[in-house]
Amino acid sequence: MAHDLAIRGGLLATATETYRADIGIRDGRIVTISEAITDAEDVINATDRIVMPGGIEAHCHIAQESGMGVMTSDDYESGSISAAFGGNSSFIPFAAQKKGQSLTNTMQTYDARAAPKSVLDWSYHLILTDPTKAVLAELPEVFAKGVTSFKVFMTYASRVSDAQFLDILSVAGKHGALTMVHAENHDMLDWMARRLVDGGNVAPRYHAPSRPGLAEEEAINRAISLARLAEAPLFIVHVSTPAGAELVANARAKGGQVWAETCPQYLFLTREDIDKPGMDGAKFICSPPLRDAPTQAALWQHVQAGSLSLVSSDHAPYRYDDSGKFSAGRDVNFREIANGMPGIEMRLPLLFSEGVGKGRISLNQFVALASTNAAMIYGMMPRKGTLSVGADADIAIWDPNETRVAGEMHDAMDYNPFAGIEVTGWPVTVLGRGRRIVENGKLIAEPGSGQFIKRAPLDLTGHPGQPVPELDPAQNFGANLS
Numbered sequence: 001m002a003h004d005l006a007i008r009g010g011l012l013a014t015a016t017e018t019y020r021a022d023i024g025i026r027d028g029r030i031v032t033i034s035e036a037i038t039d040a041e042d043v044i045n046a047t048d049r050i051v052m053p054g055g056i057e058a059h060c061h062i063a064q065e066s067g068m069g070v071m072t073s074d075d076y077e078s079g080s081i082s083a084a085f086g087g088n089s090s091f092i093p094f095a096a097q098k099k100g101q102s103l104t105n106t107m108q109t110y111d112a113r114a115a116p117k118s119v120l121d122w123s124y125h126l127i128l129t130d131p132t133k134a135v136l137a138e139l140p141e142v143f144a145k146g147v148t149s150f151k152v153f154m155t156y157a158s159r160v161s162d163a164q165f166l167d168i169l170s171v172a173g174k175h176g177a178l179t180m181v182h183a184e185n186h187d188m189l190d191w192m193a194r195r196l197v198d199g200g201n202v203a204p205r206y207h208a209p210s211r212p213g214l215a216e217e218e219a220i221n222r223a224i225s226l227a228r229l230a231e232a233p234l235f236i237v238h239v240s241t242p243a244g245a246e247l248v249a250n251a252r253a254k255g256g257q258v259w260a261e262t263c264p265q266y267l268f269l270t271r272e273d274i275d276k277p278g279m280d281g282a283k284f285i286c287s288p289p290l291r292d293a294p295t296q297a298a299l300w301q302h303v304q305a306g307s308l309s310l311v312s313s314d315h316a317p318y319r320y321d322d323s324g325k326f327s328a329g330r331d332v333n334f335r336e337i338a339n340g341m342p343g344i345e346m347r348l349p350l351l352f353s354e355g356v357g358k359g360r361i362s363l364n365q366f367v368a369l370a371s372t373n374a375a376m377i378y379g380m381m382p383r384k385g386t387l388s389v390g391a392d393a394d395i396a397i398w399d400p401n402e403t404r405v406a407g408e409m410h411d412a413m414d415y416n417p418f419a420g421i422e423v424t425g426w427p428v429t430v431l432g433r434g435r436r437i438v439e440n441g442k443l444i445a446e447p448g449s450g451q452f453i454k455r456a457p458l459d460l461t462g463h464p465g466q467p468v469p470e471l472d473p474a475q476n477f478g479a480n481l482s
């Protein structure tokens with residue numbers, strides 16, 4: 001037989017096309033796409049199903065300690081399983097450096113957490129919290145291992161100064177790595193939070209006004225300027241304001257090497273969700289915070305226009321108990337409650353139902369947002385992110401008509417912030433390198449069957465950058481800046 005497995009009768013969807021074809025798989029890769037494949041050992045019948053590239057979850061926190069030292073409820077087993085049930089074939093959680101820890105040691109720590117447990121292929125974004133000279137010197141080694149993206153913070157205790165940020169960007173830019181940034185102005189947030197708490201406004205709901213959209217706008221503008229001066233590409237994580245998205249769109253329209261994402265919580269939830277009695281609002285504390293309905297509508301426009309390239313979950317699972325949200329105690333103000341909410345399994349069903357199902361985005365835009373753009377931005381093309389001959393057989397088979405009311409998920413959480421939302425369209429079968437991970441709603445893959453994905457540098461072809469005159473020897477009296 002020419003094929004180990006054939007997917008027959010489905011409607012194929014990529015980021016550019018929708019058409020009827022069969023897919024033939026051998027040794028974990030797609031080897032044939034044709035009208036009819038009859039020579040396969042094993043067949044999956046995909047009649048009345050949509051067959052698309054497996055989702056790539058590019059922003060999630062798995063087996064990671066938060067800045068406050070709280071461990072996420074999900075490890076690589078529950079996290080990858082929940083992601084698979086949500087239509088993903090691979091994911092890129094964070095590997096967070098601790099103060100004083102070398103990057104090599106950071107990677108080893110996370111390899112030990114991921115390799116025995118993950119059912120999905122995985123990579124990491126490194127989180128840089130202690131950018132000493134020695135650590136910056138280690139960065140190229142990490143990039144060479146295939147971890148070609150990493151994140152820094154402009155807020156929290158682990159924030160970097162503008163000067164540190166410039167040094168980091170410069171090293172990254174020289175080695176083809178992508179710097180991701182959590183962009184909020186730390187002092188603006190701190191000033192607002194102190195005023196709220198001093199005035200006795202301590203309930204979880206005050207988390208929302210404590211982080212003004214203006215703080216995000218200011219920091220995104222600054223981050224884009226810093227990246228421009230350092231001549232380095234930049235990715236803005238979890239954009240929650242249209243003003244922020246506009247800055248990204250404007251920069252890119254001028255050649256800027258800037259990309260961004262938003263998250264389901266900013267498209268499907270609002271400030272009203274955090275306005276709950278007692279401590280229940282804690283379930284909706286995430287940063288940046290939930291905003292209002294007009295913000296939500298404007299973010300959808302940026303998703304439609306392509307100024308936001310990804311919709312990522314920012315799955316940050318802290319349970320509604322003393323192990324998570326209330327690890328600093330129950331009788332606390334909003335500043336002491338763990339930040340983040342789960343969503344790794346809901347991301348794609350929500351985006352499909354509210355996006356494709358309600359005519360906001362095309363099926364092809366959905367595939368781009370779910371998978372293809374992440375593969376391009378994070379250096380996984382052509383292995384991941386599309387259905388093409390030679391690509392890994394990372395495939396999600398969706399039933400576009402199945403309606404469910406969101407309830408319990410396969411993660412290790414004790415609540416689902418999207419519970420009760422009616423969603424039409426679910427992934428029923430998910431393959432990773434031709435292996436069945438989930439089939440007809442049942443887990444098939446064994447923990448540890450995922451593999452590390454060695455990623456390439458971001459391809460900047462077609463994104464010339466926005467030149468800064470003072471860096472040009474013809475305009476800076478020949479100064480040597482290298």
Ligand SMILES: [Zn+2]
Binds near residue numbers: 059060061314315316
């Ligand atoms: Zn995050």
